[in-house]
Amino acid sequence: MDLQTEFHQRPFLFLSFPISKPLCFALSFLILSVSSVFIFNFSTTPSNYQYYDLSRFHHFFSQIFPQNIPASSPSLSPSLPRPCDYSYGKWVWDENYPFHSYTENCPFVDPGFRCTQNGRKDEGYRKWRWQPEGCNLPRFNASELLERSRNRRIVFVGDSIGRNQWESLLCMLTQGVSNISTIYEENGKPINKHKGFLTMRFQEYNLTVEYYRVPYLVVIGRPPPNSSTQVNASIRVDELHWYSKRWVGADVLVFNDGHWWNKYKIFKMGYYFQEGGRLNMSMDVMEAFRRSLQTWKRWVEEELDPNRTRVFFRSYSPVHYRGGTWSEGGHCNTDKEPERDYTKLEDEPENNIFISNVIKQMDTVKHKIQFLNITYLTEFRKDGHPSKNREPGTPDDAPQDCSHWCLPGVPDTWNELVYAHLLSNGFRK
Ligand SMILES: *[C@@H]1O[C@H](CO)[C@@H](O)[C@H](O)[C@H]1NC(C)=O
Ligand SMILES: *[C@@H]1O[C@H](CO)[C@@H](O)[C@H](O)[C@H]1NC(C)=O
Ligand SMILES: *[C@@H]1O[C@H](CO)[C@@H](O)[C@H](O)[C@H]1NC(C)=O
Ligand SMILES: *[C@@H]1O[C@H](CO)[C@@H](O)[C@H](O)[C@H]1NC(C)=O
Ligand SMILES: *[C@@H]1O[C@H](CO)[C@@H](O)[C@H](O)[C@H]1NC(C)=O
Ligand SMILES: *[C@@H]1O[C@H](CO)[C@@H](O)[C@H](O)[C@H]1NC(C)=O
Ligand SMILES: *[C@@H]1O[C@H](CO)[C@@H](O)[C@H](O)[C@H]1NC(C)=O
Ligand SMILES: *[C@@H]1O[C@H](CO)[C@@H](O)[C@H](O)[C@H]1NC(C)=O
Numbered sequence: 047m048d049l050q051t052e053f054h055q056r057p058f059l060f061l062s063f064p065i066s067k068p069l070c071f072a073l074s075f076l077i078l079s080v081s082s083v084f085i086f087n088f089s090t091t092p093s094n095y096q097y098y099d100l101s102r103f104h105h106f107f108s109q110i111f112p113q114n115i116p117a118s119s120p121s122l123s124p125s126l127p128r129p130c131d132y133s134y135g136k137w138v139w140d141e142n143y144p145f146h147s148y149t150e151n152c153p154f155v156d157p158g159f160r161c162t163q164n165g166r167k168d169e170g171y172r173k174w175r176w177q178p179e180g181c182n183l184p185r186f187n188a189s190e191l192l193e194r195s196r197n198r199r200i201v202f203v204g205d206s207i208g209r210n211q212w213e214s215l216l217c218m219l220t221q222g223v224s225n226i227s228t229i230y231e232e233n234g235k236p237i238n239k240h241k242g243f244l245t246m247r248f249q250e251y252n253l254t255v256e257y258y259r260v261p262y263l264v265v266i267g268r269p270p271p272n273s274s275t276q277v278n279a280s281i282r283v284d285e286l287h288w289y290s291k292r293w294v295g296a297d298v299l300v301f302n303d304g305h306w307w308n309k310y311k312i313f314k315m316g317y318y319f320q321e322g323g324r325l326n327m328s329m330d331v332m333e334a335f336r337r338s339l340q341t342w343k344r345w346v347e348e349e350l351d352p353n354r355t356r357v358f359f360r361s362y363s364p365v366h367y368r369g370g371t372w373s374e375g376g377h378c379n380t381d382k383e384p385e386r387d388y389t390k391l392e393d394e395p396e397n398n399i400f401i402s403n404v405i406k407q408m409d410t411v412k413h414k415i416q417f418l419n420i421t422y423l424t425e426f427r428k429d430g431h432p433s434k435n436r437e438p439g440t441p442d443d444a445p446q447d448c449s450h451w452c453l454p455g456v457p458d459t460w461n462e463l464v465y466a467h468l469l470s471n472g473f474r475k
Contacts, residue, residue, distance in 0.1 A: 130181035130470075132463050133419035137384045137426055143175040145185060147454050152217035153226065154237055154246070157437040159210065161452035164435035168382050171429045171452065176459045184469055186462050188222030194474040195253045201293055204302035205261040206240070207363045210450050211300070212257040214457035215464075216246055219255065223248060243289065256296075260287045261306040264338045269318070273325055278316030280325055283337040286345045294349050298473075300418070300464065301342075302360040304397035307335040332396065339404045352413045356473065358464060359405060360418040362395040365449040366428035378448035379433035384426040391425050416467050420460045430456040 150160040162169065176183065202212040216229075223229060228249040231237060235244055243258040265287055269280040293299055306312075309331035319329040321337065329337075346357060367376030385391065402417045410416075432447040451457050 132178045133422055135178035137174040138177045140175040146221055148217040154213050154216040155453045159453040161432050161435045166435040176423055183462050183466050186465050188219050192222045192251050197252045198297040199254050200298040201256045201296040202300045203258045203260050205305050208302045209257055211457040211460055214453055215461045216255055258289045263303045263342055277318050280318055280320035282320045283334050284321050284341055286341050298356050300358045304362055307331055336400055343404050357415040358418045359401050361398045361421040364425045367448045372445045377446045378428055378431050381428040383429050385428055427456045
């Protein structure tokens with residue numbers, strides 16, 4: 047099945063995420079009422095939170111387009127490493143970027159992400175480099191990561207955007223392998239299989255890089271016997287997906303979740319929530335999301351060896367449909383460079399707040415858990431989607447894909463952030 051259909055067939059996948067004004071207010075309310083931790087972290091008072099954030103955007107935009115920004119900020123002493131917030135910064139045009147990239151011919155790239163082969167003419171979207179403010183991202187070095195990952199397992203868990211990121215990392219790592227035939231799917235499964243899981247083995251390094259398709263993280267299954275006929279399936283918010291047994295023992299775990307928790311669509315599909323073996327027909331979607339994250343948290347705390355597993359939870363990957371939703375002719379094919387107008391950036395998605403709050407409740411020193419905040423940087427990249435250059439065989443009138451990403455492309459930057467975090471917390475050294 048083609049990816050776009052897979053992603054779009056379920057209408058609830060598309061959270062035209064908290065992007066509307068009412069949600070913006072709801073979000074402020076949420077921040078004010080629920081998340082005191084969040085506010086304190088910004089060292090600001092609740093009443094000026096929004097202004098604070100806006101001024102950051104202004105600052106950002108006054109700097110985004112000058113072309114020759116020095117690679118390092120002179121105000122920082124290079125000899126003193128300090129914690130860096132990679133989530134904030136700017137995209138800079140860089141002719142030399144990416145330094146040693148893979149190409150679309152990497153065998154692990156889904157046909158739907160091979161934008162040039164599918165007719166995309168411009169290539170400028172590959173020349174933007176993310177420059178965090180106040181520090182630099184280390185240059186990705188495939189050999190370095192492969193060496194550090196010897197006898198290790200790197201595991202991605204989530205939806206098809208998680209798969210997009212997994213494919214990106216596979217191809218980035220391929221740059222450090224001389225014989226590509228030594229990389230193979232352990233069970234001989236074809237790479238274009240979109241259900242279940244895939245385990246790619248890097249033979250020379252005894253490394254596996256795995257992907258598990260688990261859009262809700264928790265179990266979705268048959269409703270309990272005797273349920274009302276309006277119930278098509280139940281989402282068990284208190285039970286992590288059975289695949290989770292396979293994630294134990296991973297050295298790096300990269301989760302993503304949220305696109306499928308659509309409060310407008312989930313009940314219309316006949317999906318209801320279950321807890322303690324019983325359906326709860328009145329449980330609200332975001333409450334269910336919150337509870338499923340608590341289930342995830344308990345699992346991390348109880349099942350993972352904190353000395354072994356480094357956990358990332360990737361934030362929401364924005365979509366860029368203009369002039370309608372994905373099914374109403376929404377498009378992004380005229381976007382050839384990153385967004386310049388900061389007023390067009392969307393508000394922080396509600397999921398991100400939920401996820402980052404759960405992580406703040408955890409002992410992140412003991413457990414090495416990182417909220418991988420890529421939403422802001424990705425928000426600019428309306429130019430990075432396949433748009434109308436979808437996989438061969440796609441009908442001309444098919445919806446555009448403004449949710450997945452061309453490869454090489456934006457998910458490479460997400461993986462550069464993962465790499466930076468691994469190096470800075472001493473992965474395998
Ligand atoms: C994610 O990063 C952006 C940019 O630094 C920031 O504005 C936003 O508050 C962060 N989100 C969370 C939930 O921490
Ligand atoms: C990449 O890492 C390898 C192994 O650590 C090292 O030998 C090599 O010099 C690095 N390459 C660059 C360009 O830094
Ligand atoms: C390969 O790595 C696994 C851990 O992922 C380890 O259990 C096994 O012993 C390693 N095999 C060899 C031959 O080193
Ligand atoms: C590449 O690896 C494959 C699979 O292990 C092997 O059959 C082939 O001989 C290797 N090719 C070279 C040039 O080493
Ligand atoms: C099934 O529903 C009926 C009517 O609500 C109830 O009387 C019966 O006890 C239920 N059976 C089970 C196994 O829950
Ligand atoms: C349950 O699923 C079927 C098949 O996907 C669909 O036709 C039906 O409308 C769904 N029921 C509800 C209540 O949405
Ligand atoms: C159903 O979930 C709501 C939270 O959304 C909770 O307040 C309520 O007690 C639950 N009902 C039952 C019967 O567990
Ligand atoms: C983790 O490592 C520390 C320090 O080496 C050790 O004291 C602790 O017992 C280890 N914890 C587990 C769960 O293995």
